[in-house]
Amino acid sequence: MILKDIWLDVKAVKARDPAARSSLEVLLLYQGVHALIWHRFAHWFYKHRLFFIARLISQLARFFTLIEIHPGATLGHGILIDHGCGVVIGETAVVGDNCTIYQGVTLGGVGLNKGKRHPTLGNNVTVGAGAKILGSFEVGDNCTIAANAVLLKQLDNNVTAVGIPARPVKIDGVPIPKEDKKDEAMEYFCKMETRIKEMEQTIESLQQELSVYKNGGDHDKDGQPAAGAGE
Numbered sequence: 001m002i003l004k005d006i007w008l009d010v011k012a013v014k015a016r017d018p019a020a021r022s023s024l025e026v027l028l029l030y031q032g033v034h035a036l037i038w039h040r041f042a043h044w045f046y047k048h049r050l051f052f053i054a055r056l057i058s059q060l061a062r063f064f065t066l067i068e069i070h071p072g073a074t075l076g077h078g079i080l081i082d083h084g085c086g087v088v089i090g091e092t093a094v095v096g097d098n099c100t101i102y103q104g105v106t107l108g109g110v111g112l113n114k115g116k117r118h119p120t121l122g123n124n125v126t127v128g129a130g131a132k133i134l135g136s137f138e139v140g141d142n143c144t145i146a147a148n149a150v151l152l153k154q155l156d157n158n159v160t161a162v163g164i165p166a167r168p169v170k171i172d173g174v175p176i177p178k179e180d181k182k183d184e185a186m187e188y189f190c191k192m193e194t195r196i197k198e199m200e201q202t203i204e205s206l207q208q209e210l211s212v213y214k215n216g217g218d219h220d221k222d223g224q225p226a227a228g229a230g231e
Contacts, residue, residue: 002040005077009036012078012098032081035067042071073107076123083129093118095125096141102129110135110152122157131166 010033013026020026026033038061046054054071062068067081069089076097081087083103089095092115093107105127109117119133122140128147133139140157149166160170169176 008077046071090118096123
């Protein structure tokens with residue numbers, strides 16, 4: 001099974017990387033494939049609760065490839081880690097079949113609690129260079145996360161997400177219409193104008209009352225000086 005997965009990874013690189021000239025070149029010279037090979041064996045030891053050996057293998061792989069994959073991570077087949085330097089995949093992360101991961105990607109967690117704390121990627125997911133996917137949630141099949149995006153919440157199938165924090169911009173390749181910010185701004189300014197007019201009327205009324213109080217405060221209702229006034 002491990003050998004089959006390794007061969008599928010080699011075929012995936014050969015099919016999806018234009019720079020790959022032969023399967024032999026991919027097998028011998030591609031550090032992304034090497035990291036996956038080391039991980040396949042480390043994960044076997046991890047599942048059999050030989051944690052020290054599993055971790056040792058993963059650390060050796062990290063030293064030679066600059067790609068850190070925790071031995072507990074679950075990876076599908078046909079995965080392409082292109083270039084790969086700086087890729088970090090956490091312990092409870094799950095990566096589906098035929099995914100493409102570029103350099104600098106992090107599949108990380110956001111908490112210190114035990115249990116599931118890393119993301120789950122569906123099949124055919126592409127994660128651009130430098131992207132961060134942080135937290136325990138699912139990314140649907142056929143999704144694309146743009147370079148340097150920071151994804152913090154779940155994505156449905158066939159979604160393209162960009163930005164910090166990442167937000168969907170396409171579904172099934174069709175751009176999502178942007179909200180009309182101009183109308184929202186106009187509505188906000190209209191409300192502000194109404195509120196300002198109300199405040200001006202209130203201030204004017206208070207000024208009139210204050211003026212009456214200042215001018216007539218020393219007289220009674222009949223206009224006569226109040227008792228004690230002028231003494």
